[in-house]
Amino acid sequence: MKATLILANGSIFEGQSIGSTEDCVCEMVFNTSMVGYQEILTDPSYAGQGIVMSYPLIGNYGVNSEDNESSRPWGEAFVVRHLSRRGSNFRCEGDLDDYLKEHGITGIQGVDTRAITRILRSQGTMNGMITCAEDFCIQDVLKTVEAYRVKGTVERVTRKAVQVYPPLIRQKLRVALMDFGVKENMIRCLQSRGCEVTVFPAHTTAQEILAGRYDGVMLSNGPGDPSDNVAIIQEIRDLYDAGIPIFAVCLGHQLMALATGASTRKMRFGHRGANHPVKDLDAGRVFITSQNHGYVVCAESVSPEVAAVSHVNVNEGSVEGLRYKNGNVYTVQFHPEASPGPKDTEYLFDRFIRRMEGGAW
């Protein structure tokens, strides 16, 4: 069936429908990863967004029940150049198109995703619509597309009840994890280091967390504009003031910065992919990291009395990590739990463990 992608700047791309045939309006972002499409689709940070894969061949190893990063795919729409009709891999349990259909994710293939990427890169992330309708009125579509906003997404993706994950080796520590849209591997990275992980819904109060006498708190990644989370930012401020060791990733990193007086801004097209070079300024080393974010902490808004920049993006110098002066808080913008090849940045979990055991980061 024919499908059409319309971008907010009026560009129109015709292709074939994949996944659901329902109309879908969302914010279109591009991801430069060559593989990892199942992890990308199930990353809750994509709620409200349509994912344009710049790499042209997607779906060639199918899908399986082990690679999900959460309970379901959260990306609203999926845009690819060529979707493999049949997945081929010893771990393959199904085809990507069936998976998209099963979960009601609207998609399109047969469009030039590199051309779309160049539009989003030069003009910035913009909204778009995928429709299978033949006779749409472009003026009406553009009005709907322009009116769309990513809102209330943390509330949609967070767990509704507390969930406890046992340690995978002998237990050393107990960690409270705030779920703003957590990726499963973040939990596993703590479990495999001897932590019992208690995952809390996003709107749990600091008081409730502190009453549990955990060794440390982890703030997860998550979707949307960080500054929309006013009530959550207040609770994070209270956790910060309590002096408990806190490690935060992506949205968690942005929320901690907002809670301590810094500001965030929307980037033109963000960082989404598995090849983003980040320099750890303390170690003097560059790591290739996996990323998915559209907002960033403004470097000039970070007070030197509160935190120092610990990691920077090698491509354009943006803030990728903050080491807080109180000695208890460390936060990073990229995903240390993801392995875009090697597992090099998992050392940050080891630092968190060290801090919870009473050592320095």
Ligand SMILES: NC(=O)CC[C@H](N)C(=O)O
């Ligand atoms: N992966 C994340 O946590 C993303 C954080 C935030 N939603 C952003 O886009 O910047």
